[in-house]
Amino acid sequence: MTPIPGPSALPLQRPLRALAALGALCALLAGCTRSDGTAPAADTAPRADAGALEDAYQQVVSDVLPSVVQITTRDGLGSGIIYDGDGHIVTNAHVVGEEQEFEVLLADQQQPLPATLVATYAPQDLAVIVLDDRPDRLRPATFGDSGRVEVGQIVLAMGNPLGLSSSVTQGIVSAVGRSVSEGEGQATLGDLVQTSAAINPGNSGGALVNLKGEVVGIPTLAARDPQLGGGQAPGIGFAIPSRTVTDLADQMIEDGKVTRSGRAALGVTVRTILGDGFQPIGAAIVDLTENGPAADAGLRAGDVLVRLGEEPVTDVVTLSEALAAYQPGDEVAVGYLRNGDRHDTKVTLGEV
Numbered sequence: 366m367t368p369i370p371g372p373s374a375l376p377l378q379r380p381l382r383a384l385a386a387l388g389a390l391c392a393l394l395a396g397c398t399r400s401d402g403t404a405p406a407a408d409t410a411p412r413a414d415a416g417a418l419e420d421a422y423q424q425v426v427s428d429v430l431p432s433v434v435q436i437t438t439r440d441g442l443g444s445g446i447i448y449d450g451d452g453h454i455v456t457n458a459h460v461v462g463e464e465q466e467f468e469v470l471l472a473d474q475q476q477p478l479p480a481t482l483v484a485t486y487a488p489q490d491l492a493v494i495v496l497d498d499r500p501d502r503l504r505p506a507t508f509g510d511s512g513r514v515e516v517g518q519i520v521l522a523m524g525n526p527l528g529l530s531s532s533v534t535q536g537i538v539s540a541v542g543r544s545v546s547e548g549e550g551q552a553t554l555g556d557l558v559q560t561s562a563a564i565n566p567g568n569s570g571g572a573l574v575n576l577k578g579e580v581v582g583i584p585t586l587a588a589r590d591p592q593l594g595g596g597q598a599p600g601i602g603f604a605i606p607s608r609t610v611t612d613l614a615d616q617m618i619e620d621g622k623v624t625r626s627g628r629a630a631l632g633v634t635v636r637t638i639l640g641d642g643f644q645p646i647g648a649a650i651v652d653l654t655e656n657g658p659a660a661d662a663g664l665r666a667g668d669v670l671v672r673l674g675e676e677p678v679t680d681v682v683t684l685s686e687a688l689a690a691y692q693p694g695d696e697v698a699v700g701y702l703r704n705g706d707r708h709d710t711k712v713t714l715g716e717v
Contacts, residue, residue, distance in 0.1 A: 632657025
Protein backbone atom coordinates (compact mmCIF):
# COMPACT_ATOMS: atom_id res chain seq x y z
CA MET A 366 0.00 0.00 0.00
CA THR A 367 1.37 3.43 -0.96
CA PRO A 368 1.38 5.83 2.00
CA ILE A 369 -0.63 9.03 1.63
CA PRO A 370 1.57 12.13 2.01
CA GLY A 371 0.86 14.19 5.08
CA PRO A 372 -0.33 17.78 4.82
CA SER A 373 3.19 19.18 5.25
CA ALA A 374 4.57 17.05 2.42
CA LEU A 375 2.33 18.36 -0.35
CA PRO A 376 3.37 22.05 -0.29
CA LEU A 377 7.04 21.10 -0.36
CA GLN A 378 6.73 18.90 -3.44
CA ARG A 379 5.08 21.46 -5.72
CA PRO A 380 7.76 24.22 -5.52
CA LEU A 381 10.44 21.58 -6.06
CA ARG A 382 8.72 20.37 -9.20
CA ALA A 383 8.34 23.95 -10.38
CA LEU A 384 12.04 24.66 -9.80
CA ALA A 385 12.98 21.47 -11.59
CA ALA A 386 10.84 22.45 -14.57
CA LEU A 387 12.35 25.93 -14.60
CA GLY A 388 15.84 24.44 -14.51
CA ALA A 389 15.02 22.15 -17.42
CA LEU A 390 13.59 25.07 -19.41
CA CYS A 391 16.68 27.15 -18.69
CA ALA A 392 18.90 24.38 -19.99
CA LEU A 393 16.91 24.18 -23.23
CA LEU A 394 16.80 27.89 -24.00
CA ALA A 395 19.90 29.27 -25.69
CA GLY A 396 19.33 32.69 -24.21
CA CYS A 397 19.25 31.53 -20.60
CA THR A 398 22.28 32.99 -18.78
CA ARG A 399 23.62 33.55 -15.28
CA SER A 400 23.43 36.96 -13.66
CA ASP A 401 26.96 37.66 -14.90
CA GLY A 402 25.88 37.09 -18.48
CA THR A 403 27.66 33.75 -18.96
CA ALA A 404 26.04 30.47 -19.92
CA PRO A 405 26.07 27.72 -17.24
CA ALA A 406 28.67 25.02 -17.84
CA ALA A 407 27.56 21.40 -17.90
CA ASP A 408 28.26 19.73 -14.57
CA THR A 409 30.14 16.66 -15.75
CA ALA A 410 32.48 16.22 -12.76
CA PRO A 411 30.13 13.98 -10.72
CA ARG A 412 29.52 11.78 -13.76
CA ALA A 413 33.25 11.51 -14.41
CA ASP A 414 33.96 10.67 -10.76
CA ALA A 415 31.23 8.03 -10.73
CA GLY A 416 32.59 6.50 -13.92
CA ALA A 417 36.14 6.36 -12.53
CA LEU A 418 34.93 4.67 -9.33
CA GLU A 419 32.90 2.17 -11.32
CA ASP A 420 35.95 1.40 -13.46
CA ALA A 421 38.03 0.87 -10.31
CA TYR A 422 35.44 -1.57 -8.91
CA GLN A 423 35.33 -3.55 -12.12
CA GLN A 424 39.12 -3.70 -12.36
CA VAL A 425 39.44 -4.98 -8.79
CA VAL A 426 36.78 -7.63 -9.37
CA SER A 427 38.52 -8.71 -12.60
CA ASP A 428 41.90 -8.93 -10.85
CA VAL A 429 40.91 -10.63 -7.60
CA LEU A 430 37.88 -12.82 -8.25
CA PRO A 431 39.93 -15.52 -10.08
CA SER A 432 41.86 -15.97 -6.79
CA VAL A 433 38.70 -16.70 -4.76
CA VAL A 434 37.53 -20.33 -4.63
CA GLN A 435 34.59 -22.29 -3.28
CA ILE A 436 35.35 -25.01 -0.72
CA THR A 437 32.84 -27.83 -0.24
CA THR A 438 32.80 -30.16 2.76
CA ARG A 439 30.32 -32.77 3.93
CA ASP A 440 28.75 -30.18 6.22
CA GLY A 441 28.45 -27.27 3.79
CA LEU A 442 30.51 -24.82 1.83
CA GLY A 443 32.66 -21.76 2.29
CA SER A 444 35.25 -19.70 0.50
CA GLY A 445 39.03 -19.61 0.23
CA ILE A 446 41.83 -17.60 -1.35
CA ILE A 447 44.59 -19.00 -3.55
CA TYR A 448 47.69 -18.21 -1.50
CA ASP A 449 50.56 -19.25 -3.78
CA GLY A 450 51.44 -20.97 -7.02
CA ASP A 451 51.91 -24.32 -5.27
CA GLY A 452 48.16 -24.67 -4.79
CA HIS A 453 47.91 -23.62 -1.14
CA ILE A 454 44.58 -22.06 -0.21
CA VAL A 455 43.90 -20.11 2.97
CA THR A 456 40.47 -20.16 4.58
CA ASN A 457 38.72 -20.20 7.97
CA ALA A 458 39.18 -23.06 10.42
CA HIS A 459 35.41 -23.24 10.87
CA VAL A 460 35.01 -23.80 7.11
CA VAL A 461 37.16 -26.95 7.13
CA GLY A 462 35.92 -28.15 10.53
CA GLU A 463 37.27 -31.59 11.43
CA GLU A 464 37.63 -32.78 7.84
CA GLN A 465 40.81 -33.69 6.00
CA GLU A 466 39.62 -33.77 2.40
CA PHE A 467 37.70 -31.20 0.36
CA GLU A 468 36.44 -30.24 -3.07
CA VAL A 469 37.60 -26.90 -4.43
CA LEU A 470 35.92 -25.10 -7.30
CA LEU A 471 38.11 -22.51 -9.03
CA ALA A 472 36.45 -19.39 -10.39
CA ASP A 473 37.21 -20.30 -14.03
CA GLN A 474 36.40 -24.02 -13.91
CA GLN A 475 33.23 -26.12 -13.90
CA GLN A 476 34.53 -29.24 -12.16
CA PRO A 477 35.78 -29.24 -8.56
CA LEU A 478 39.33 -30.33 -7.69
CA PRO A 479 40.33 -32.49 -4.70
CA ALA A 480 42.29 -30.91 -1.87
CA THR A 481 43.64 -31.98 1.53
CA LEU A 482 44.25 -30.23 4.83
CA VAL A 483 47.69 -28.80 5.57
CA ALA A 484 46.98 -27.37 9.03
CA THR A 485 44.36 -25.57 11.05
CA TYR A 486 44.62 -23.04 13.86
CA ALA A 487 41.29 -22.67 15.63
CA PRO A 488 42.32 -19.89 18.09
CA GLN A 489 42.55 -17.48 15.13
CA ASP A 490 40.00 -19.32 12.96
CA LEU A 491 42.49 -19.93 10.13
CA ALA A 492 43.36 -23.00 8.06
CA VAL A 493 45.41 -23.91 4.99
CA ILE A 494 44.50 -26.60 2.48
CA VAL A 495 46.34 -27.62 -0.70
CA LEU A 496 45.15 -28.85 -4.09
CA ASP A 497 46.13 -32.46 -4.74
CA ASP A 498 46.96 -31.73 -8.37
CA ARG A 499 48.06 -28.21 -9.13
CA PRO A 500 46.47 -26.76 -12.29
CA ASP A 501 48.73 -25.19 -14.91
CA ARG A 502 47.33 -21.74 -14.26
CA LEU A 503 46.64 -20.43 -10.79
CA ARG A 504 46.00 -16.83 -9.78
CA PRO A 505 47.44 -16.29 -6.29
CA ALA A 506 46.00 -13.22 -4.60
CA THR A 507 48.10 -10.21 -3.65
CA PHE A 508 47.99 -9.61 0.11
CA GLY A 509 48.29 -6.02 1.29
CA ASP A 510 49.38 -4.57 4.62
CA SER A 511 46.38 -4.49 6.93
CA GLY A 512 48.34 -2.16 9.20
CA ARG A 513 47.67 0.58 6.63
CA VAL A 514 43.91 0.03 6.59
CA GLU A 515 42.00 3.10 7.74
CA VAL A 516 38.40 3.75 8.71
CA GLY A 517 36.40 5.01 5.74
CA GLN A 518 38.34 3.14 3.06
CA ILE A 519 36.20 1.43 0.42
CA VAL A 520 36.45 -2.37 0.46
CA LEU A 521 34.86 -5.23 -1.47
CA ALA A 522 33.99 -8.63 0.02
CA MET A 523 34.31 -11.55 -2.41
CA GLY A 524 33.18 -15.10 -1.81
CA ASN A 525 30.33 -17.57 -2.20
CA PRO A 526 27.53 -16.40 0.10
CA LEU A 527 24.61 -18.83 0.35
CA GLY A 528 26.18 -20.87 -2.44
CA LEU A 529 26.09 -17.99 -4.93
CA SER A 530 29.58 -18.40 -6.34
CA SER A 531 31.82 -15.44 -7.19
CA SER A 532 29.64 -12.84 -5.44
CA VAL A 533 30.87 -9.34 -4.62
CA THR A 534 29.55 -6.87 -2.04
CA GLN A 535 30.74 -3.35 -1.31
CA GLY A 536 31.19 -1.29 1.84
CA ILE A 537 33.70 0.65 3.88
CA VAL A 538 36.06 -0.11 6.75
CA SER A 539 33.96 0.75 9.80
CA ALA A 540 36.61 0.16 12.48
CA VAL A 541 39.93 -1.56 13.08
CA GLY A 542 41.38 -3.39 16.08
CA ARG A 543 38.11 -5.01 17.13
CA SER A 544 38.08 -8.03 19.46
CA VAL A 545 35.10 -10.33 18.92
CA SER A 546 34.17 -13.69 20.42
CA GLU A 547 32.63 -16.36 18.21
CA GLY A 548 30.65 -17.55 21.24
CA GLU A 549 30.93 -19.29 24.58
CA GLY A 550 33.71 -21.87 24.43
CA GLN A 551 34.82 -20.75 20.96
CA ALA A 552 37.67 -18.61 19.69
CA THR A 553 37.97 -14.94 20.54
CA LEU A 554 39.54 -13.13 17.61
CA GLY A 555 41.57 -9.98 18.12
CA ASP A 556 42.63 -7.04 15.95
CA LEU A 557 39.77 -7.61 13.48
CA VAL A 558 38.75 -5.29 10.66
CA GLN A 559 35.09 -4.29 10.92
CA THR A 560 33.31 -3.62 7.63
CA SER A 561 29.88 -2.63 6.35
CA ALA A 562 30.30 -4.88 3.29
CA ALA A 563 27.65 -7.59 3.51
CA ILE A 564 29.01 -10.89 4.88
CA ASN A 565 26.69 -13.88 4.73
CA PRO A 566 27.08 -17.64 5.33
CA GLY A 567 29.42 -18.95 2.65
CA ASN A 568 31.49 -15.75 2.56
CA SER A 569 33.69 -17.12 5.34
CA GLY A 570 37.26 -17.58 4.15
CA GLY A 571 36.83 -15.25 1.19
CA ALA A 572 38.58 -11.97 0.45
CA LEU A 573 38.17 -8.45 1.82
CA VAL A 574 39.88 -6.32 -0.82
CA ASN A 575 40.86 -2.65 -1.15
CA LEU A 576 40.62 -0.68 -4.39
CA LYS A 577 44.25 -1.49 -5.17
CA GLY A 578 43.23 -5.12 -5.58
CA GLU A 579 45.02 -6.17 -2.37
CA VAL A 580 43.53 -8.61 0.12
CA VAL A 581 43.47 -6.82 3.47
CA GLY A 582 41.45 -9.41 5.38
CA ILE A 583 39.49 -12.65 5.37
CA PRO A 584 35.77 -12.28 6.21
CA THR A 585 35.04 -14.62 9.08
CA LEU A 586 31.85 -13.68 10.90
CA ALA A 587 28.93 -11.27 11.08
CA ALA A 588 27.59 -9.65 14.22
CA ARG A 589 24.49 -11.16 15.81
CA ASP A 590 21.72 -9.00 17.24
CA PRO A 591 20.00 -10.43 20.35
CA GLN A 592 16.99 -8.19 19.61
CA LEU A 593 16.61 -10.03 16.31
CA GLY A 594 16.56 -13.39 18.06
CA GLY A 595 20.27 -13.84 17.47
CA GLY A 596 19.87 -13.11 13.78
CA GLN A 597 22.56 -11.46 11.71
CA ALA A 598 22.95 -7.72 12.26
CA PRO A 599 23.12 -6.04 8.83
CA GLY A 600 26.15 -3.97 7.97
CA ILE A 601 28.41 -5.31 10.74
CA GLY A 602 30.93 -7.91 9.62
CA PHE A 603 34.45 -8.78 10.71
CA ALA A 604 37.56 -9.90 8.86
CA ILE A 605 40.88 -11.34 10.07
CA PRO A 606 43.59 -8.84 9.06
CA SER A 607 45.98 -9.82 6.28
CA ARG A 608 49.06 -9.45 8.52
CA THR A 609 47.72 -12.21 10.76
CA VAL A 610 46.70 -14.33 7.78
CA THR A 611 50.08 -14.26 6.05
CA ASP A 612 52.07 -14.74 9.27
CA LEU A 613 50.11 -17.82 10.37
CA ALA A 614 49.69 -19.27 6.86
CA ASP A 615 53.46 -19.14 6.27
CA GLN A 616 54.02 -21.04 9.52
CA MET A 617 51.42 -23.68 8.69
CA ILE A 618 52.86 -24.23 5.21
CA GLU A 619 56.47 -24.37 6.42
CA ASP A 620 56.04 -26.26 9.71
CA GLY A 621 52.65 -27.94 9.39
CA LYS A 622 51.45 -25.99 12.43
CA VAL A 623 51.54 -22.59 14.09
CA THR A 624 54.68 -22.20 16.17
CA ARG A 625 54.39 -18.46 16.99
CA SER A 626 50.80 -17.41 17.50
CA GLY A 627 51.33 -13.83 18.63
CA ARG A 628 48.35 -14.29 20.96
CA ALA A 629 48.70 -13.22 24.58
CA ALA A 630 47.93 -15.71 27.36
CA LEU A 631 47.42 -15.58 31.13
CA GLY A 632 48.19 -19.26 31.58
CA VAL A 633 44.88 -20.10 33.29
CA THR A 634 41.80 -22.22 32.77
CA VAL A 635 38.66 -20.38 33.89
CA ARG A 636 34.91 -20.76 34.22
CA THR A 637 32.14 -18.18 34.58
CA ILE A 638 30.93 -17.42 38.13
CA LEU A 639 27.34 -16.31 38.79
CA GLY A 640 26.35 -13.93 41.58
CA ASP A 641 23.05 -12.82 43.07
CA GLY A 642 20.23 -13.00 40.56
CA PHE A 643 22.25 -15.56 38.57
CA GLN A 644 24.14 -12.78 36.78
CA PRO A 645 27.79 -13.41 35.73
CA ILE A 646 30.24 -11.58 37.98
CA GLY A 647 33.67 -12.88 36.94
CA ALA A 648 35.89 -15.66 35.63
CA ALA A 649 37.07 -18.07 38.30
CA ILE A 650 40.47 -19.71 37.92
CA VAL A 651 40.11 -23.48 37.78
CA ASP A 652 43.72 -24.34 36.95
CA LEU A 653 47.00 -22.53 36.26
CA THR A 654 49.95 -23.35 34.03
CA GLU A 655 52.92 -24.19 36.23
CA ASN A 656 55.40 -21.28 36.17
CA GLY A 657 52.98 -19.50 33.83
CA PRO A 658 52.20 -15.75 33.82
CA ALA A 659 49.32 -15.90 36.31
CA ALA A 660 51.11 -18.29 38.67
CA ASP A 661 54.24 -16.15 38.64
CA ALA A 662 52.10 -13.11 39.57
CA GLY A 663 50.74 -14.93 42.65
CA LEU A 664 47.28 -15.81 41.37
CA ARG A 665 45.76 -19.07 42.64
CA ALA A 666 43.03 -21.53 41.74
CA GLY A 667 39.76 -20.20 43.16
CA ASP A 668 40.59 -16.53 42.51
CA VAL A 669 37.89 -14.75 40.52
CA LEU A 670 39.14 -12.41 37.81
CA VAL A 671 37.04 -9.23 37.60
CA ARG A 672 39.20 -6.83 35.59
CA LEU A 673 41.94 -7.00 32.96
CA GLY A 674 43.60 -3.68 32.24
CA GLU A 675 40.78 -1.15 31.88
CA GLU A 676 38.18 -3.75 30.92
CA PRO A 677 35.73 -5.34 33.39
CA VAL A 678 35.62 -9.14 33.35
CA THR A 679 32.22 -10.68 33.98
CA ASP A 680 32.62 -14.08 32.33
CA VAL A 681 34.86 -16.25 30.17
CA VAL A 682 33.97 -14.39 26.96
CA THR A 683 34.71 -10.90 28.29
CA LEU A 684 38.06 -12.15 29.63
CA SER A 685 38.95 -13.57 26.22
CA GLU A 686 37.91 -10.37 24.45
CA ALA A 687 39.96 -8.21 26.82
CA LEU A 688 42.99 -10.48 26.49
CA ALA A 689 42.81 -10.35 22.67
CA ALA A 690 43.76 -6.67 22.75
CA TYR A 691 47.24 -7.44 24.17
CA GLN A 692 50.48 -8.93 22.88
CA PRO A 693 52.77 -11.50 24.52
CA GLY A 694 55.19 -9.70 26.86
CA ASP A 695 52.75 -6.90 27.74
CA GLU A 696 52.38 -6.11 31.45
CA VAL A 697 48.73 -5.73 32.42
CA ALA A 698 46.93 -4.93 35.65
CA VAL A 699 44.61 -7.68 36.87
CA GLY A 700 41.84 -7.23 39.43
CA TYR A 701 40.56 -10.30 41.27
CA LEU A 702 38.57 -11.50 44.25
CA ARG A 703 40.01 -13.88 46.83
CA ASN A 704 37.72 -15.06 49.62
CA GLY A 705 35.44 -12.12 48.80
CA ASP A 706 38.18 -9.48 49.12
CA ARG A 707 39.32 -7.34 46.15
CA HIS A 708 43.01 -7.47 45.15
CA ASP A 709 45.13 -6.14 42.29
CA THR A 710 48.33 -7.39 40.74
CA LYS A 711 50.32 -7.06 37.50
CA VAL A 712 50.89 -9.94 35.09
CA THR A 713 53.43 -10.17 32.29
CA LEU A 714 51.51 -12.01 29.58
CA GLY A 715 52.82 -15.13 27.89
CA GLU A 716 51.91 -16.65 24.52
CA VAL A 717 49.29 -19.23 23.61
